[in-house]
Amino acid sequence: MHVRRSATHVEILTPAKINLFLEVLAKRPDGYHEIVTLLSAATIYDSLTFTPRRQEEITLQVRWALGYSAKNARHGAATHAAHELQWGDVPTGRENLACRAANLVRERAGIRDGAAMHLVKRIPAASGLGGASSDAAAALVAANAAWNLNWPRERLVELASELGSDVPFFLTTGAAVCRGRGEQIEACRTMRLHYVIVRPPVGLSTPRVYQQCCPVEQLSGIENMTESLKRGNAADVGRHLINSLQPAAASLTPWITRLQQEFRRHDLLGHQMSGSGSSYFGLCRTARHARRVASRLRSLRIGTVFQAQTAVAS
Numbered sequence: 001m002h003v004r005r006s007a008t009h010v011e012i013l014t015p016a017k018i019n020l021f022l023e024v025l026a027k028r029p030d031g032y033h034e035i036v037t038l039l040s041a042a043t044i045y046d047s048l049t050f051t052p053r054r055q056e057e058i059t060l061q062v063r064w065a066l067g068y069s070a071k072n073a074r075h076g077a078a079t080h081a082a083h084e085l086q087w088g089d090v091p092t093g094r095e096n097l098a099c100r101a102a103n104l105v106r107e108r109a110g111i112r113d114g115a116a117m118h119l120v121k122r123i124p125a126a127s128g129l130g131g132a133s134s135d136a137a138a139a140l141v142a143a144n145a146a147w148n149l150n151w152p153r154e155r156l157v158e159l160a161s162e163l164g165s166d167v168p169f170f171l172t173t174g175a176a177v178c179r180g181r182g183e184q185i186e187a188c189r190t191m192r193l194h195y196v197i198v199r200p201p202v203g204l205s206t207p208r209v210y211q212q213c214c215p216v217e218q219l220s221g222i223e224n225m226t227e228s229l230k231r232g233n234a235a236d237v238g239r240h241l242i243n244s245l246q247p248a249a250a251s252l253t254p255w256i257t258r259l260q261q262e263f264r265r266h267d268l269l270g271h272q273m274s275g276s277g278s279s280y281f282g283l284c285r286t287a288r289h290a291r292r293v294a295s296r297l298r299s300l301r302i303g304t305v306f307q308a309q310t311a312v313a314s
């Protein structure tokens with residue numbers, strides 16, 4: 001997350017995430033699933049501007065960065081099943097998680113003033129790349145800074161976990177092993193990884209994918225992944241990619257299997273779906289390799305293709 005403060009507002013660039021590892025351990029009585037996952041920030045950024053205002057409400061305007069909705073239209077699917085979401089399905093106004101985050105800070109701090117928030121989106125919705133969670137974390141940080149609250153990170157993490165399982169991760173830097181429903185975070189070492197990411201024309205709803213999943217019977221253990229990252233061995237990272245939500249997602253949309261087949265044709269270190277989908281990523285050897293694979297995938301018109309790498313925190 002990159003934070004810039006000026007006299008009138010706070011501007012934040014907030015990254016996407018990739019799940020390099022995700023195992024579902026059990027279904028919990030509260031409806032969530034117990035998971036262990038390794039999240040790594042990736043260089044696709046949304047940008048949030050937060051301007052404190054005298055009037056007593058928080059407003060939010062959302063727009064897609066130049067060229068993004070056009071890409072969506074070009075690759076748009078003709079029909080969608082009810083559980084498949086569109087590329088730009090991002091709620092505006094009070095429903096948006098970033099707006100809920102800012103309102104939560106306002107309520108807990110007993111602030112009467114409001115704010116105007118502007119969100120420029122690049123992270124596609126319903127894609128397993130954490131866009132909404134990242135925006136919410138950015139709103140917490142922005143509100144804390146703009147209203148001069150000086151709340152410590154631990155306090156923001158508490159609010160973040162009320163907002164969603166992935167939100168606390170975006171308050172950390174780089175990479176983290178996340179447990180519980182995903183909100184218990186422990187920072188871990190990461191390395192520069194080069195990704196090619198495809199967001200197919202349809203997205204998936206997280207609750208729907210979890211509803212469909214089966215907890216794993218034979219755990220692989222996350223240690224192989226954390227060790228590979230510690231050693232800085234990208235080939236080993238590729239060998240130890242795991243996402244136990246992938247079969248559930250593949251049962252909801254044919255796009256996951258289609259992407260898996262396309263990615264197999266490229267000489268990648270590894271590939272899998274990110275989070276609850278529908279984005280699918282491949283691990284490349286170098287930035288040049290990622291560029292080459294991205295350009296081949298673009299010609300197939302199978303969705304929006306991103307080239308990204310590990311985001312380093314500032």
Ligand code: C5P
Nearest residue numbers: 031032033035164165181182206207210
């Ligand atoms: O925490 P968040 O609001 O992002 O979760 C959205 C939904 O995804 C939950 O309501 C739940 O249905 C599902 N989920 C789950 N187990 C998790 C995380 C999310 O079942 N660990």
